[in-house]
Amino acid sequence: MTELVPTPNNCVLPRIRADFATFNDAIDYAAKSEKGMNFHDMRGTLTRVYPYSEMRADAVQMAYRLVDAGIGKADRVALIAETGPDFAALFCACTLAGAWPVPLPLPTTFGGKDSYIDQLSVQLQSADPKVLIYPPEIAEMAAAAAERQGCEGVDWDTFAQRPAPEVELPKADPEDICYLQYSSGSTRFPQGVAVTHAALLHNLYGHAASMDIGNNDRVVSWLPWYHDMGLVGCFLSLIANQVSADYLKTEHFARRPLAWLDLISRNEGTTLSYSPTFGYDICARRISSQSNVEERFDLSRWRTAGNGADMIRPDVMQNFVNAFSAAGFKASAFTPSYGLAEATLAVTVMPPGEGISVELVEEERLSGTRRDLSRPARYRAIVNCGKPLPDMDVEIRGENGEVKSHHQIGKVWCRGPSVMHSYFRNQEATDECLVPSEDGKGAWLDTGDMGYVDAKGYLFIVGRAKDMIIINGKNHWPQDIEWAVEQLPGFNHGDIAAFAVETENGEEAPAVLVHCRVSDPDERVKLRDEIRDKVRAITGMNCVVELVPPRTLPRTSSGKLSRAKAKKLYLSGEIEPFRLAA
Structure with missing residues (x-):
């Protein structure tokens, strides 16, 4: 059997960086x-x-x-x-x-x-x-x-x-x-x-x-x-x-995450590879009990370790550096980015070699609330997601569309040639997020994400896209989770609110608040478990299920469910769930 020879990293054909009409x-x-x-x-x-x-x-x-x-x-x-x-x-x-x-x-x-x-x-x-x-x-x-x-x-x-x-x-x-x-x-x-x-x-x-x-x-x-x-x-x-590429199937990575790093090590010349935060997290966890890191891996040529698709956690990135620095991995290889499908892919990318950079921001500033001065301030590390791509404009806007200044938190808007054409056959949804610019230079995309820019033009993302639940790099629309639970007997539209919360171990999970009209304690436990199984079928993950009294979930002035307010009230303790047996 003839040994397979991989395609080369380089050849005589001059490289053209995507400079084509189609x-x-x-x-x-x-x-x-x-x-x-x-x-x-x-x-x-x-x-x-x-x-x-x-x-x-x-x-x-x-x-x-x-x-x-x-x-x-x-x-x-x-x-x-x-x-x-x-x-x-x-x-x-x-x-x-x-x-x-x-x-x-x-x-x-x-x-x-x-x-x-x-x-x-x-x-x-x-x-x-x-x-x-x-x-x-x-x-x-x-x-x-x-x-x-x-x-x-x-x-x-x-x-x-x-x-x-x-x-x-x-x-x-x-x-x-x-x-x-x-x-x-x-x-x-x-x-x-x-x-x-x-x-x-x-x-x-x-x-x-x-x-x-x-x-x-x-x-x-x-x-x-x-x-x-x-x-x-x-x-x-x-x-x-x-560019030549080496591929593993996603399901193969899920079974053997370290095969990813083996492939990077074995294929001389591998310099770029991307992953959401959870990919780096899995590898750092898997290797923690092994001592032959420097013998098994060679990550010294990996100059761009891209990171995007979900919120970037600095602690996970540090754990990866701790686990694989002996194999030649450099922290400066980390390349945070921000993007979304509506902008084709990337909006901002960290310049090569700058690595992970964070700013500490008060939790109250992020949530827009006033801090209780009797309690110590709490901070969250916000990761720098880099600078806009060529010809991409990024602005931070307030609720009324006004442009905010440096370090002021608001909605992230972007404009450029790679912003999407439309949502297919959905003009209403298209009009909600594409806003014509006053200077006629193309439509602005209201990403729905929250963030701020610093004086040097770097973008920091502080919140999720609208109500999107993003866990392990996968997007989950809260409407889908809510709709799935509504299919169970006894629920009406508007009885369920879904959002992401941080669990005790620092990871995120879906949380589901549900109006409960059942009074028997054993039946409530049965209902909670049934909901948990239903959500697991949709997301593949365990979720936090909280049964709350009817008419507890907040609504907007137009009568729509307000997930953002429901999450805020739940985390502050103002929504009190029924206490159930474990």
């Missing part, structure tokens, strides 16, 4: 290089070398099949985002055929078959694709979701056997939509972020420039390809910037 042009240029993708199994063994030239050739054939199936410009093609050559070729095939690829998640280890079918079905209903293409291994579930939506469902092995008559593929325009992206946690209220070719390429250029991607850089990634960091940062960016 992503299709980027595919064509990358195919001229010797670089590409390298897929590894759970133990980090190289199983498939996939040069960009081969990917493009496969994508062209798949594009012919899409056209032959009657799929054309602006049609949606839903793709289950399994990390591998099939998805890579199909995604590129869609853009070459003028269709819009819609990456959707694989089933997880929790929630069960019915829950996954429900999630897929709702996202398919929103995207309204002509076809769902999926791995053969999940054919039963994916086909059931496609049938429920009324679109065609086919596994990609079968699709690859269809006729591929050669046709002239349409030419993409920079302002054409390139793809739709859905939040991984959205099941009842999905929002498809529509991103144009121009927006994508601009963000990929800015991201590469901010990280100073050079000729010999190489990336290792385990991030899922349906999440913006994995899809845009660790898949599309590498094509557009001609």
Whole structure:
């Protein structure tokens, strides 16, 4: 058997940093290089070398099949985002055929078959694709979701056997939509972020420039390809910037987290790899009982250890440094960033080599309350998320849209060429977050996140996006959790409020406050456990369930549930839950 040789870090083709009119042009240029993708199994063994030239050739054939199936410009093609050559070729095939690829998640280890079918079905209903293409291994579930939506469902092995008559593929325009992206946690209220070719390429250029991607850089990634960091940062960016990459599947990382660091160590030249905070946390915990760190790992070449997708915790980053400095890891490699799918990916990135920087901010200043002078001040460490990408403007706005000055906390607004086109077929939601600028230089995106900027233009994020619950790098819409609990007998709309809280061990978990109309103590315990099981099926995590008296949850002046106020009242003790047995 011939030994597989990974694609090189460098080749004679001059690097172009995402300076293309369309992503299709980027595919064509990358195919001229010797670089590409390298897929590894759970133990980090190289199983498939996939040069960009081969990917493009496969994508062209798949594009012919899409056209032959009657799929054309602006049609949606839903793709289950399994990390591998099939998805890579199909995604590129869609853009070459003028269709819009819609990456959707694989089933997880929790929630069960019915829950996954429900999630897929709702996202398919929103995207309204002509076809769902999926791995053969999940054919039963994916086909059931496609049938429920009324679109065609086919596994990609079968699709690859269809006729591929050669046709002239349409030419993409920079302002054409390139793809739709859905939040991984959205099941009842999905929002498809529509991103144009121009927006994508601009963000990929800015991201590469901010990280100073050079000729010999190489990336290792385990991030899922349906999440913006994995899809845009660790898949599309590498094509557009001609970077070779080594991939582990996300589920393989979950089983053997240290395989990620093994791969970085073993593949000489690996310089960039990204993870949410929880990835670094898992690795530091796993290695804590081992003493052979310097013998097993070599992390000395890892110059950009990106960190984003959830709130960055300085203590976790310090634990990682403590665990792996003996293997050559440098704290200065940490590269915090801030972004969201609505801005394609990145809004701000920490300049290379500056590492983690924090400011201590009083808790009362963060919450907007007056401190009780009889108690000592409490501070929270806020991480510096870096400076805006080229051509990206960032402002902090007050509730009335007024621009705030340095170190004043408010909503984070951004404006630039990589801000999304719209939410697909949802003008109301689009109008809520895209605000036309008075100077006519493009719309401002109201991110809903809270933060401040310092005098040097660095951005500090202090709160979550609106009511989004982000745990272990995964987004959970509170509406989805509330809706799931409402399906249990005896609940009405508005009886449940979901938000994130910090547990005693310093980690975050979903908290669910529920109006309880049951008086028997044993029945209350049974109800709490039933709710906890329901939420675990949605999120995959244990949650804090608190049963509260009816009419306890606060509402806005228009009668809507106020999650922010419910959380504030709960944490302050003004909402008193029923006391239950453990």
